[in-house]
Amino acid sequence: MLQFTLQRLLWLIPTLLAMALVTFIVMHATPGSPLDPVAEGANPLSPESQKNLAEAYGLDKPLWKQFAIFVSKAVHGDFGQSFVYKTRTVTEILVSAFPVSLLLGSMALVLAVAGGVTLGVLAAVYQNRSWDYASVTVATLGVSVPNFVLAVFLIILFSFVLPIFPTGGWGEPRQWVLPAITLALGPMGIIARFTRSSMVEVIRSDYIRTARAKGLAERPVILKHVLKNACIPVVTLLGPLFAAVGTGSFFVEAIFRVPGMGRFFVESMTGRDYPMIMAVILLYGAFLALMNLVVDLLYGFIDPRIRY
């Protein structure tokens, strides 16, 4: 197990390097440069100032050298100065924005797991009855409708028609509710569908029949015997769900004016903020890879049949 963990952690290094390289290539192989803004109404820079800026930011060096410098600095946690927010370093910006996204994401994930498993269990226990249809409906809506569309409907419903929650902002906990629910609905639907089918399979198995035959009441059968085993495949879903919550949060943050990573992500890309783009992509990549590792370890812990 320790060896497996170390191996996976070591694999992280070439994976992140490859991601950095691909991102670097995409940034530099496409037309346009941060010195020559393509945005409408932007003032063109004179050749001299372009040259000075390129020197100041190290953009005049050969590409392989730029990449080497980036990697050697990034290893020490130094991602350089943002091109767009010129007074702040990339690390400063991320340190202030990432916790906000992390809080929103964690709330959404907890909500998604709790809600999704509950819906899935209800659907499986009351198979082909109204509980089943209700939970499948919620799950399908969550899975297939994009979260920014869900956000529009939720705002209309819970901010305008029934003015319970504010339309945006991130000051007080009341403002956390709608963004977290919006972000949770998609993953919740996926978990609910998966839990349902996994539960249905387990309910039909021999050891459940045995549990019932020995006279065990329905509640412990479902909660202790079925749910425990049905949860195993659901855990594998968590990896991709982290990714879904992470990227989904751009849109939710934009609609609900949450000061997280989402805003910087899109702004850095359209503004060709090279240091920021690299840092954001690597941060997401590393975070997701680590979460996947945690999920794999958790999987081995929950299901003793799996050995690493």
Next chain:
Amino acid sequence: MALSTPASGTSLDVGEIVAAAPSAVTSSLWRDAWRRLLRNKLAVVGGVTVVLLCLVAIFADVLAPQSYAKANFGSIYQFPSREFPLGTDQLGRDVLSRMIYGARVSMLVGLGSQVIVVLLGVPLGALAGYIGGRTDILITRFIDVMYAFPRLLFVILIMSMLGAGLINIFIALGLTGWVGIARQTRAQVLALKEKEFVEGARALGARGWRVLTRHVLPSALTPIVVSITFGIPEAIFTEAALSFIGVGINPPTPSWGQMVGENQQFLRSYWYLCVFPSIAIAVTMLSFTFFGDGVRDALDPKMK
């Protein structure tokens, strides 16, 4: 060993051995699947809606009552009325007409991107699985790296670097979308190439290319079709999401995601500008999901 099993293609027992005899059984596999699909009410509703949306997309020029691009400053932010059934936007453009043209963008992106994804993903996945060795390692490693990227993140990166526009959306979706289907094709080919009917074909003297295209790939078709039916709504979603944040379709060409994104700040005052495109996106996504679920269940009844 291989010869003791029923020879492929000549088998008379049609119903049960779908996996064992590809070429002779495929037609009836598809007919069975079609019958199962028609029995699924939700899938039929989804399928009919999809066909209607395609028709709207094709005949947008005829159906749209007004131009989608022409500004009319005499009638901005009009509430839905007889003249403008879904209201007008900040430039006085008819929302209904813009939504009709938006269907064209969505369908084009959904179907077009899948063509690119299949053309890239299936051959690469099949080659990796069939040839194996160094080719396999190279392609699989590349797929793994692409998988490490959160997909949407990479699409947004490519789009902001290339700039908004329909062609660039195809490029971005094609470049990122093929890995899933390639992975699936590879796994299928890997499993199928050890099967007896493939060995049989080889024993009868079929060459590698012919074995791959005539025997292995047709049997791997089911999961590929399923992955396409789910790839279409995903592509439509991605385009809507890209246009929502402003790196998707170039204005004045309308897209549903763009309409929601441009007007979400005015939700309180002009809710209709946001709500109708939102409904269109939701209905489209739900229809494709119902239809896709139906296709999957019809092609592989065991998975239900």
